[in-house]
Amino acid sequence: MCRWLAYSGSPILLEELLYRPSPSLIDQSLHAQMGAEATNGDGFGVGWYGLDTTTRSMPNTRGPEVPVLFRGVEPAWNDQNLRELARSTSSGLFFAHLRASTGSPVQQTNCHPFRHGRWLWMHNGAIREFGRMKRDLFLAIDPGLFSSVEGSTDSEVMFHLALTFGLEDDPVAAVERMVGFVEATGRRHGVENPMQMTVATSDGESLWAFRYSTERQSRTLYVSTAMATLRSLYPDNPAFVGLSEETRVVVSEPVGALSGVWHPFPESSFGIVQPGDDVMGDFTPRDP
Template identity: 40%
Template sequence: MCRWAAYRGEPLYLEELVTSPAHSLIEQSHCATRAKTATNGDGFGIAWYGDRPEPGRYRDILPAWSDCNLRSIARQIRSPLFLAHVRAATGGGTRRDNCHPFVFGRWSFMHNGQVGDFEHLRRPMENMLDDEFYAARTGTTDSELLFLLALQFGLDRDPVGACAEALGFVERLAVHLGRPVLVRFTAAFSNGHDLYAVRYASDRKAPTLYAAPMGPDGGYCLVSEPLNDDNAWAEIPDGSAVIVGENGVDVRLFGTADAPIREHVPLTSLPAGAGKGALLA
């Protein structure tokens, strides 16, 4: 399984997530503690937003711990919204096109998880894409294809709803083809303004997701596993969607019916200094 970290708030240097913390993303690339595999050495990538609507991106197939350029870039680039990912491949070769984050227009996307029996579902999944999105597919992973399906189902219009529709389509497709239904999906995605995350699995074994306040004036970080031993990290439950926006953090129930569940779940306050947002206990 992969590891990732994302941030939205007042501008921070990328190193605040990628290299500096005690359990930084680079540390997790060779010593993850809350994943099935401790090593995530099949490439890495970062996507960040600046003055232009579309994100900048840097990806490579080297293990994150061995790329001196990544450390240099993380030390120099400062951004109010960025995504960073280290990959442990579950399918698709070790090549740059398969490294996260994936981007399309103003959107960026990264994923930890899998689609079961993907080799049998891949072609009908691809057939659902309009030409515009099909032509944008450059890699071979289930992750990139889930991102393009979400775009197909209206990510611009309703990010959480489009994600639910894409995952629901894959589950129904597996049933239709007589294949095992297995979707494990913990993903972060952004349009350059808000940061979204979803934790969901059809077998209730979703990859982990944590959140904590970070930086000045109400910034928040979403991660696969905590970056340090600070008790500010709150685990986001399976079956949840997270939206980090101007007013803080919103956590809601998430499912793959025709529409996501919209009711707010019971919330408790984040630790002092967290700003306006709230998280599940």
């Protein structure tokens, strides 16, 4: 499977979470502890929204229409360009993904995150027996979106199905419809437990995260503790200085070794990190 991280809050350098904690996300590209594989070396990707227009630094403006992508097919631990980029690029909302292929080719168009307009999407997991269901899933994508599919992964198909089912208007309902459609398609093809996923998506203002699997044994997903609590626990830790109270990190697997920093997402749940109060709720697939 894969490892991923989504950050929302005060603008920071990407390297603060990609490289500096011990263990870091980059460490997980070689030594993941909670993934299906220890090594996640089939490419990587980072997507971010511009610092000067991110809502975290200018509260009364919308996020940029088009986020920036940097993706590569080398293992993340071996890419010097990623290291250079991370130490010189700041953002208040960014995604980072380490890929472990479940069968599709190692190529740039198959590396997460995926982008459509101002939306980013990344996924850990798989549609089981994707090859048996692929034709039906592809044909359900809105014709106006079909030409935007560049790669061959189940993850990108999931993204375009979610867009088809209304991601830009109601992300939670759209992802519930997407999963409901995949599960219904799986039943028609005799596929048992077709969906396994943790997903993050963003429009540059808010961040949505989902944890779900058909068999209710989903891959791990964690969210960071409220910043006020972290400062109380670690008053002398410089990592928390200057970060806003709304700063949150969502990860497939914890980064860093401090206790009390990470809380697991419940099984079959979603979370919304947004200006103001965050939201956590139950995730229930629905008939699209």
